[in-house]
Amino acid sequence: xxxxxxxxxxxxxxxxxxxxxxxxxxxxxxxxxxxxxxxxxxxxxxxxxxxxxxxxxxxxxxxxxxxxxxxxxxxxxxxxxxxxxxxxxxxxxxxxxxxxxxxxxxxxxxxxxxxxxxxxxxxxxxxxxxxxxxxxxxxxxxxxxxxxxxxxxxxxxxxxxxxxxxxxxxxxx
Numbered sequence: 001x002x003x004x005x006x007x008x009x010x011x012x013x014x015x016x017x018x019x020x021x022x023x024x025x026x027x028x029x030x031x032x033x034x035x036x037x038x039x040x041x042x043x044x045x046x047x048x049x050x051x052x053x054x055x056x057x058x059x060x061x062x063x064x065x066x067x068x069x070x071x072x073x074x075x076x077x078x079x080x081x082x083x084x085x086x087x088x089x090x091x092x093x094x095x096x097x098x099x100x101x102x103x104x105x106x107x108x109x110x111x112x113x114x115x116x117x118x119x120x121x122x123x124x125x126x127x128x129x130x131x132x133x134x135x136x137x138x139x140x141x142x143x144x145x146x147x148x149x150x151x152x153x154x155x156x157x158x159x160x161x162x163x164x165x166x167x168x169x170x171x172x173x
Contacts, residue, residue: 035170042163049156056149063142076140078127085120092116 092113099106 035167038163038166038170042160042167045156045159045163049153049160052149052152052156056146056153059142059145059149063140063146066140066142076127076130076143078123078130079140081123082120082127085116085123088116089113089120 092109095109096106096113099109
C-alpha cells in the first residue's frame, strides 16, 4: 500500500509540476499590458499620420489652384495690403483725371494720392522685411495651412519613432 501511495504521490507531483509549467509558459507568452498599450498607441499614431498626409495633399492642391487662379487666398496679408494700395492709387488717379484743373476736389484727391503712395511704400517695406525674416505675415493662408500640416506630420513621425522604441523595450521585458 505504501508503494502504491508513493506512485500516486509521484504522479500527482508530476501532474502539478506540469500544470505549473503550462501556466508559467502561457503567462510568459501573453504580452504585457504596457506592450499592448504601446501597440495601440502606435496604431493610433499611424492612423493620425495618414490623416495628416491626406490633409497636406488637399491643402497643397488648394494652394496650387488658388495661386493659378489668382485668388487672394493664395496671397499673404502683406501682399493683399499692397494690392489694395495699388487699387486705391489707380482710383485716385482716375479721380484726378476727372477733376477740373485747380479745383479744391483736385487738390484733395492729390493729397489723398500722396497719402496712398506713402502707405503703399510702407506696406512694400513691411512685406520685404517679413519675407526676409520668414514671418508668417508674409505667407498666404493656404501656405500657412501647408506649413502647419508639414509640422504636424513631423510630430507624428517623431511619435511613431518613440512608440517603436517603447515596443522594443516592452518586448525585451
